[in-house]
Amino acid sequence: MSENKRDLHVDLAICGAATVGPWTLDYDVETRRPLVExxxxxxxxxxxxxxxxxEEADARxxxxxxxxxxxxxxxxxVAEAEVARLKRVIDEALESSEWGVYEDALKSVVRILREAAE
Known part of the structure; x- marks a missing residue:
């Protein structure tokens, strides 16, 4: 299944361009239809x-x-940036370890991740 990845910066700009909030659920006094104000x-x-x-659910x-x-x-x-940072940390750990020695690579990954978490 292919996923269309949204541009979150564009989505955030769309949110910022909307009428200032907060928005609240209310009702039209004449029609009793749900409104958002x-x-x-x-x-x-x-x-x-x-x-x-x-529908009230749509207005809410x-x-x-x-x-x-x-x-x-x-x-x-923020989460995407953290994932990218951790990928770089893991890549760095793997590059600094001796290839083919999995225990050495894992120790390097653990060491660098611990340092990154501090």
Whole structure:
């Protein structure tokens, strides 16, 4: 199965370009339809409406995604950077060990990972 890898920096920029949060779940007083309001942007009845949904679950998702998605993307970027760093550390350990001597290579990996964790 092929996976389309998203550009997390672009996704984070999209989040940043959206109307400022927090966004909250509310209801239209006339239609009783679920709404999502940006409370930091004043409007005549509260916050500016950023979404009008047919289902409460959709409105809740949109409202929570305003804060949750940027947070998740930032955590993913940090995790990806840490994975890349640890790969470099392991590569360094393997390159500094005597090839063919697995015990030596593993000891080098453990030593360098311990140093990297400090």
């Amino acid at each position: 940006a409370m930091e942007v004043p409007s005549w009845g509260g916050g500016v409406i950023v979404a009008d949904c047919a 998702f949109i409202a929570e995604a305003r804060a949750g998605w940027p947070h998740a993307i930032e955590r993913a970027l």
